Amino acid sequence: MHPDFMNNRQLFLNHLAQTTDFPLLIEIEKAEGVYMYGPDGESYLDLISGIGVSNIGHRHPKVIQAIKEQLDKYLHLMVYGEYVQSPQTQLAKALCDTLPESLDNVYLVNSGSEAVEGALKLAKRFTNRREIISCVDAYHGSSQGALSVGGNEVFKRAYRPLLPGIKNVVYGSFHQLNEITEQTAAVIVETIQGEAGIKVACREYFQALRKKCNETGTLLILDEIQAGFGRTGKFWAFEHFGIEPDILVCAKGMGGGMPIGAFIANKDVMGAFKNNPLLGHITTFGGHPVSAVASLATIQVIQEEGLMEQVEEKANLFKQLLIHPKIKGIRNKGLMMAVEFESFDVLKPIIDRAITNGVITDWFLFCDDAMRIAPPLVITAEEIKRACQIILDAIGD
Template sequence: MLTNRQLFLDHLAQTTDFPLMIEIVNAEGIYMYDPDGKAYIDLISGIGVSSVGHRHPRVVAAAKEQLDKYMHLMVYGEYVQSPQVKLAEAITKTLPDNLDAIYLVNSGSEAVEGALKLAKRYTGRPHILSAVNAYHGSSHGALSAGGNEIFKRNYRPLVPGHSHIPFNDMAALEQINNQTAAVILETVQGEAGIRVASQDYLSAVRKRCNDVGALLILDEIQAGFGRTGKFWAFEHYDVVPDIVVSAKGMGGGMPIGAFISSKAIMDVLKENPILGHITTFGGHPVSAAASLAALQVTIEEKLPEQVAEKAALFKQQLKHPKIKEIRNLGLMMAVAFESFEVLKPIIDRAIELGVVTDWFLFCDNAMRIAPPLTITPEEIKKACSLILQAIDEVTD
């Protein structure tokens, strides 16, 4: 009989020639377990997904309870489904008053696609502006908004009307003009290696959008739902977007995303044409129920309020001559080394020692740290000790 590892290689489409190939049979809290019972500390939360930990009991209970009622009933937007409407209500309570209309989708990429379509439809304008080294997803529209040519060049032609400006560059904001439907930015650039927007920059983007009538879309697919120490990362700034997109940590481990705007803006999807954005599985009732539980856990367990202290502990513990810099906003962290050639053996050895980290798509000399927000101080110290051990063992 073929092993799961061989079946993985034989029948699942591969994304690289070097997958991690860790086989996991169970996960709980910050830990994942292989078939031999070896525990791995998950310091990347499945890339920002398991913010309340793997299989949080309230998330599991909510999903099971919904399974006993119904699963898919109808394409999104036709039937009144309790998990969807309760989740939408709960999300709006975390947001400014102008962000009161939630369109539930399946993923971050789809949320970005919906947001870009919405901006074009509302403004009647053709142009989208985004940032160099932005990552907004892998579908054609989201990839067009992405800002790294290496990941785009072999898929051209992409969606026309996209251009890119340097992140945190004030002078480049002059490119926002009366043909700009929207500026889409990550409040914290994730795959660029945790590049945090400055207060002055984000305020200037907001003002320029207001001046020319463009919409501001903030991508909080990685940064939202408590990751930075606020429920939404833009709460660190005196700036409110016209559209915000969310996914990843939103689902408590289940697939879900959303693009969120005002009723006035969102209503343009209802006509000319009707069904301006369609999704069959968006807001799936089981995912929506899990997402509501994850939101409630995040708020009721005061997870965002604990983030700053936990991030400070990581920075205190991770001191080593090989570590050149630590960039972060909350528990969205990049631990920078001299090069990928230095970093990769450290990551590999850390996995052998039982700690899973990663690097960034557009910043391969920095280690990604984005643990479940539920991680304890003792677990942080244990994980950091193993990372330091890995550094010592593989570097001179």
């Protein structure tokens, strides 16, 4: 075994905080496109994009070029919102250009959890209400506010007390829309439920949700941390359902591999942060210029390379090829896919064997009987065929 691997592995186990007793322990030295490479040249086809991050592949040349050019200009200058910085202003304009006119003001942060935190604060400040409604089996992040609106008690119980005034409703339930009242500051919903195993509510549900929020003066926060940036075949997943949110949350695929997130609202709504108190939300590194130029390049790549137009065809190819008696079904919206098996006990050895054979997949936090497939949007038909054959061989083994 490569001696450096042993050294790095031991350093990893000794000095990096662990979140389970069974980390994957895959060492990666390089990544390019849809592939990651180990120290001895072993290759792994990344079918999960670092959990929805590498939508345009690893180290896209246009992202790398944008980063290199920014490095010669400046890095961090000042806390967010004080200096006029071209990477931030150009990115904000490009984001707004992808959105309805009602969403014209961007607050840049570092991650999805931070974007959720900011969105929750904004809704409470703007409405002067305190109740928040979220969904069963929702996942919005791991910080305490984001965890509070998460919808799985297993992940929450060890950290209580969390934020008060949180109600959970069932995603897609028309009846439970009656829980939204004039006491509700915001409803926060993943447009496509991710960690629940790719659950997609119908268009009529989203229409009814939007109508109920309008009637009660409640802000609708849509979490597109996983679903945004072309993943579903539209730039934003809410475009499939004919509605607009009051606040949109994004991160993950936004940065082309760099850490960045945002919450986006109407300028009047966002203005609630300017007084009582002023500086109502603060971030030191939000909108970091290197991350911002990487994000702008990512938007340009998605649009200029026509990646969204290819999503449905590529998703259909996965569905055509992944046919096996042990596969119970496939749920998806574009290249956000869940391949269903009988149980975790059936699925886990398949995932392990596929990794051994060079394809990285995963399961979902709240749906451990389904395999996560969310590859870079740049994946080719040949790479899809190769990946599917390795998965089918792993099932057979």
